[in-house]
Amino acid sequence: MNDMSGDYLLQVMKPARYIGEEWNVSRKDFAPCEVKFALCFPDLYEVGMSNLGVRIIYDILNKEPQVVCERFFAPASDMENILRSRQEEIPSLESKKPLKEFDIIGFSLGSELDYTNVLNIMDLGNIPLTSVSRDENWPLVVGAGPCALNPEPMHAFFDLFFIGEAEEAVLEFIGLYQKYKKRFKKGEVSKEELLLLFSGIEGFYAPSLYEVDYNQDGSIKQFKPKVKGALLKIRKRFVRDLNSAPFPCDWLVPYIQVIHDRVTVEVMRGCPNRCRFCQARSQYFPLRYREEKNVLKLASELIKRTGYEEISLTGLSVSDYPKIEELLGKLVAEFKARAIGISLPSVKAKTILGNVSGLIATIKKTGLTFAPEAGSQRLREILAKDFNEEEFFQALEEAYAFGYQHVKLYFMVGLPEEAESDLEAVIDFAARVSAARRKTNPGPAQVNVSVNTLIPKPHTPFQWLGMRDLDYQKQAQDLLKDKARRNRRIALSFHNRYMSFVEGILSRGDRKLSEVIHYAFKKGARFDAWSNYFSFDIWMAAFRDANIDPDFYLKTRQTDEILPWDFIDVGIDKEALKQEAEKVKKVLI
Numbered sequence: 001m002n003d004m005s006g007d008y009l010l011q012v013m014k015p016a017r018y019i020g021e022e023w024n025v026s027r028k029d030f031a032p033c034e035v036k037f038a039l040c041f042p043d044l045y046e047v048g049m050s051n052l053g054v055r056i057i058y059d060i061l062n063k064e065p066q067v068v069c070e071r072f073f074a075p076a077s078d079m080e081n082i083l084r085s086r087q088e089e090i091p092s093l094e095s096k097k098p099l100k101e102f103d104i105i106g107f108s109l110g111s112e113l114d115y116t117n118v119l120n121i122m123d124l125g126n127i128p129l130t131s132v133s134r135d136e137n138w139p140l141v142v143g144a145g146p147c148a149l150n151p152e153p154m155h156a157f158f159d160l161f162f163i164g165e166a167e168e169a170v171l172e173f174i175g176l177y178q179k180y181k182k183r184f185k186k187g188e189v190s191k192e193e194l195l196l197l198f199s200g201i202e203g204f205y206a207p208s209l210y211e212v213d214y215n216q217d218g219s220i221k222q223f224k225p226k227v228k229g230a231l232l233k234i235r236k237r238f239v240r241d242l243n244s245a246p247f248p249c250d251w252l253v254p255y256i257q258v259i260h261d262r263v264t265v266e267v268m269r270g271c272p273n274r275c276r277f278c279q280a281r282s283q284y285f286p287l288r289y290r291e292e293k294n295v296l297k298l299a300s301e302l303i304k305r306t307g308y309e310e311i312s313l314t315g316l317s318v319s320d321y322p323k324i325e326e327l328l329g330k331l332v333a334e335f336k337a338r339a340i341g342i343s344l345p346s347v348k349a350k351t352i353l354g355n356v357s358g359l360i361a362t363i364k365k366t367g368l369t370f371a372p373e374a375g376s377q378r379l380r381e382i383l384a385k386d387f388n389e390e391e392f393f394q395a396l397e398e399a400y401a402f403g404y405q406h407v408k409l410y411f412m413v414g415l416p417e418e419a420e421s422d423l424e425a426v427i428d429f430a431a432r433v434s435a436a437r438r439k440t441n442p443g444p445a446q447v448n449v450s451v452n453t454l455i456p457k458p459h460t461p462f463q464w465l466g467m468r469d470l471d472y473q474k475q476a477q478d479l480l481k482d483k484a485r486r487n488r489r490i491a492l493s494f495h496n497r498y499m500s501f502v503e504g505i506l507s508r509g510d511r512k513l514s515e516v517i518h519y520a521f522k523k524g525a526r527f528d529a530w531s532n533y534f535s536f537d538i539w540m541a542a543f544r545d546a547n548i549d550p551d552f553y554l555k556t557r558q559t560d561e562i563l564p565w566d567f568i569d570v571g572i573d574k575e576a577l578k579q580e581a582e583k584v585k586k587v588l589i
Helices: 052-062 077-085 112-124 169-185 191-198 280-284 292-306 324-338 356-361 377-383 389-401 420-439 470-484 497-507 513-522 536-545 550-554 574-588
Strands: 035-041 067-073 104-108 140-144 160-162 210-214 220-225 263-266 310-314 341-343 368-373 406-413 446-453 490-494
Touching: 035 052, 035 169, 052 067, 052 104, 052 169, 077 112, 104 112, 112 497, 112 513, 160 169, 169 191, 263 292, 292 310, 292 324, 310 324, 324 341, 368 377, 368 389, 389 420, 406 420, 406 470, 420 446, 420 470, 420 490, 446 470, 446 497, 470 490, 470 497, 497 513, 497 536, 497 550, 513 536, 536 550
Parallel strands: 035 067, 035 104, 104 140, 140 160, 263 310, 310 341, 368 406, 406 446, 446 490
Antiparallel strands: 210 220
């Protein structure tokens, strides 16, 4: 589809998803560029444009004179129907070029529930879905992002995965492709030879260079290279100095509201905490900080080039940024006169003790967000969650005194050794949070409680744990709902347990799941991360068609078992994870 004007845009909701032309968009001549990179995000435009990684790679590649990088997002169902009814291919936002005119198709994989959207974008571009079906006449398909910490369920569809942080590696990858492009396209260098060359760059994994043998019970017997020169372990890549890492100041400003509709400054990567359930710590390990002077400089540049009225400081645990109060004070001093708000993600209570609540409140009283994760201290100890209740309620009272009225709390269910009393403690805790406002104000606070199911993710001490079944999840949710009915100031929301079930399988799965994902896509699965699109029946049918028991992937695993993701070295030794897992057993005893 070369022309997105006219009746196409009149037939879809939010046509601004498809027109491109945003403020600060890259404008490069497509044809003369040596390397053409399709940057794909397998969800709606509003979600993809809120992804910092997409913005960083877009900025890096388009600064290269011989590279053009253009964006593709998952089309909503109305646009997909138009494309398919007219037999049109999905176009890029910038130049409206079809996928197959690009050399490389790069997917950002942020959620396992986006996997069918990956296949849909490729299918709408008339790109053969499986790697073995694509020769030198087709683009190379590369995946990166958090889900690449276990790429095996999607192994059949990708030529390469990149594990880790890509700011430096992406240019090494592009440079190597430039060097071999002509010979590859002429068939002088085979695809296998090219993939082996790419796998020599730290962080890249080519699944077709490896094979997996299974035991009779379905567990992995052996994971091994089948090509000489392929590494036994793939080491996760990371940027050693965050201050020298590129950051996009030419911030694209969408014409419609996106999920995170503000400028973002990443102040840190990694996390000093060791929560046993958290995969993000492994993804972004080790801990690094961006210097205060660079944070201030980026914030100033971003506001100047965008016109946004809010700056969000992001990182896994912004609360632990050194001298966070001092940084916030300087940001407030600079932006208060222009009524530009400063926001933080979920924070630790100790962060807002003292002046921090007041600093933020002087501009904008945004809601406060905390993540106790469990209602009882007993379960927090199992999670290794750093959360001091006394400190928390002291900080909360100070925040209420500054005028805050709303609090959001994140909890999980399905934790190890969880009892009814632990679930009841969630609502009791939320009630105390609400009532605490009465000490400084006439009425209680509104408390929004978000409840997710624990998924024991790869590369965490919980990776050997089993995941609680659907019946248990329902019982836990019902108990919470029943207890919360007595307090109208508490609003409960739950992540769809059926979606958590499928996400758990896909995050803990092996190579056999590529077939299941393919079946689910062919049966119509799309936007599985959206509850109004997700179909549990489609996924169960896909498992039946592939003759695979989904519960196999959610069971408890042995610590001496070969896990599907063991070949990835994230920088945290597996033995260290085992030691943490043993500590959990001791706590339970």
